[in-house]
Amino acid sequence: MAETEKKNKMSRKVSTFNAKKKVASKIGDSKMGRKALIKLLGPEGDALVGALKSAVTKIDNKDLAKELKKDLFKWVMKASVLVQHKTLTKDNTRYLRRPAQLGMERMVEMADRNKPGDREVDKLSTEIKALGDMVRKLMEPHCQDKNANKITKLFDYYADPNFLDKLMNDQALEEERETILEATRNLLVQIPSVLTDEESLAIAVARVRLIIPEVHEPSLALCLEKNRPEFTALFTSFLDASMNKESGKAFRFLLMEDAFTQISAPNLRASRSSVIFKKFFAPGSRLSGNKPELAKIEEVIESETVSKNAFVEIRRELMVGLESDFENFLLEPIFKEYKQAREEELRELKERFGDKININP
Incomplete structure (x- = not known):
């Protein structure tokens, strides 16, 4: 009897988990997605996503900007659910910290060192693309192929040298660029550097x-x-x-x-x-x-x-x-x-x- 109850309890937990994952895959650009992002990164995360959407609109078009933002929110929610259920933990995601932080620090360092028009983005592009490959491998066991492909799509777009070159150098994107740089600096000031700190x-x-x-x-x-x-x-x-x-x-x-x-x-x-x-x-x-x-x-x-x-x-x-x-x-x-x-x-x-x-x- 106790064994049956234990199995039923486990079944209910799995069903709840799967239901939450399904909700996460459906909500898209919603208040829940934004709330999860702010919980993860604070107001800086909200500012980053808004500036990226505006940049994509200027570089490509509004529909693509909305689509990328929607996919990003879906993955933030999915990751949030996986964290809640301890599928993703600090220990099994620790290896992502350095590559994720390295790209952010590289972008800020580039902006501090060179003025717009003189910023080379190839190294930054390579690092963001490599991070995307790592994130996909982490998330693949927890999603369908079509959703894993959206991870690749997101990182391939934001890591594209053409996108990064315009974002970091184009005068028309100065407002978006400064918003992204300010938000990134605010995020980095809270954690030890992986790029150049003395330690x-x-x-x-x-x-x-x-x-x-x-x-x-x-x-x-x-x-x-x-x-x-x-x-x-x-x-x-x-x-x-x-x-x-x-x-x-x-x-x-x-x-x-x-x-x-x-x-x-x-x-x-x-x-x-x-x-x-x-x-x-x-x-x-x-x-x-x-x-x-x-x-x-x-x-x-x-x-x-x-x-x-x-x-x-x-x-x-x-x-x-x-x-x-x-x-x-x-x-x-x-x-x-x-x-x-x-x-x-x-x-x-x-x-x-x-x-x-x-x-x-």
Whole structure:
């Protein structure tokens, strides 16, 4: 009985959800659509849509302007319903924030830097079009193809270089342009910049410094640096997938030994050295048979004072042994894919920050 009631309750929720989506697809240019937009973006959203409608009317015609505005309101309402039902959340839409904000900031920066007539819109066009593709992919599971096509239609029109060129440069569109720029600035002032703020720049510079060695001068030593968890994990996974289990064990020793050298408290260092020795070098767990230095290490770690260099000799030996594994790793598809992704990230950072960062090795 309880199970039947649970199913009926779920069925009612689904029916209500579907009914709301159907209403959202029908309301068009209505008070509900406008209300949803204002709730989402405030009065700035209302000003943006009004100015865009006026601009489309001047550039093309009134009927197209009304049609685009109607489609925009439909999608605002549909998104609003999906948010209400937690189908769309901050977590699953977080990746859209930067591309959406980047286009807005790019437009304002362009207007601040160049006067009408000198504003190049190609980059802005590309970014808006890319955002449109992302929005469509997000919304496609929740709508019919004909409605998904309307997303493409909206973004294709507003991203069209001809439309953007006239909007940003034509004297006849000065009023619409200033309204759009003012509303956009008001929206952006409420949130951290993704384009040029000092915090973002500092993060980008640090990221570039981290990536460049991995791309241009990859080495086994880099894998041992604690601020490179992705690179370390990638090499570890390569070793785990190989037939040579001893290499994987040797690398894990190097990671633990590196952490051991950072310990400043003598008592903790002494106890940790004992743990490391038993884990990797005790009978039955030796990395590669008998090593001449093992007896000396065991003697050192049993003393009252254990130096942070207790394992330095065996560390050097294992590093040399792992070099051939690392060379093989550099030839594997997993590293090549990783390198390609990092190179693309460097290009994106350069495009975003320009001369403020240097991506050359």
